[in-house]
Amino acid sequence: MKIIVNAKPHDLSATDLKTALNELGFACSSVATALNGTFVARSNREQVQLSEGDHLEVLAPMQGG
Amino acid sequence: MQFYGTEIPSRLLLGTAQYPSPAVLAEAVKSSGTGTITVSLRRETADGSGAGFWETLRETGCRILPNTAGCHSVQEAVTTAHMARELFDTPWIKLEVIGHSDTLQPDVFGLVEAARILSDEGFQVFPYTTDDLVVGERLLEAGCEVLMPWGAPIGSGQGLRNPDALRAMRAHFPGVPLIVDAGIGRPSDAAMAMELGMDAVLLNTAVAKAGDPARMAAAMAQAIDAGRAGFAADPMERRDMAVPSTPVLGLAEFA
DSSP states (O other), X not given: OEEEETTEEEEOSXXXXXXXXXXXXXXXXXXXXXXXXXXXXGGGTTTOBOOTTOEEEEEEEEEOO | OEXXXXXXXOSEEEEOOSOXXXXXXXXXXXXXXXXXXXEEEEEOOTTOHHHHHHHHHHHHTOEEEEBOTTOOSHHHHHHHHHXXXXXXXXXXXXXXXXXXXXXXXXXXXHHHHHHHHHHXXXXXXXXXXXXXXXXXXXXXXXXXXXXXXXXXXXXXXXXXXXXXXXXXXXXXXXXXXXXXXXXOOSHHHHHHHHHTTOSEEEESHHHHTSSSHHXXXXXXXXXXXXXXHHHHTOOOOOOSSOOOSSOOTTOOOOX
């Protein structure tokens, strides 16, 4: 399944968000996720199913003012 | 000094961006004496650079104030706030809804709307706003208990462009914590903000882009202390004309 992760296309075999993050190599504890513009809590990642063409944002702490 | 019932150890809030290295950042945080630092959320890379930065933040021991910098719509800001709350485990959010990418002026209409949504959800919102009194009132009605008026455009280092408006805010919102956020360039700007009765100053570029960030961080902290003490000491009124400070009574006549 092809989805867009942080603006780049990825081809994943995972169908749920939690497995997808593992497949993408993100350490799940230090990232926050939003699917198609809506926040997905860490505790809900396993229940959230991905669909072709989904836009996933994976964010982490960064320097800020 | 309290924000949302939480005691903060210093009236200086420091941003964490644009330092030459994480070591210089850590040194600046330490010498500033701040207890509150601002951070952002950005796209993570597969090498986990965010996790390393998170570790640097934890080591400072400071309270984290995450921002929604770069958000131009209510939805972006709200989603970013949700993500920040989970990641940093805090209800605090420095809410920015930006209207223009060149001036980085707040979109105050979107700001009030986002502030209402987030306050209703239990967030403790620190809104980056202008010095407009009516907008300030709307933000308080939306649930904000702190206001963060700008001093000058973000990153400009121009100091306080409109001190009279900040003075008016102080008079209009006597019990509300006011933090000047953005525009501070030099210690004298920070001191002036405090002399006007602001409760705290949030700055970043002025320290990060100084030749010696740690030294500038300490200078800012001293300026903020001095300005606050000056405000508390109730300064004299300005006069248009000179008034002798040395007694005239008993002045000798030699002619």
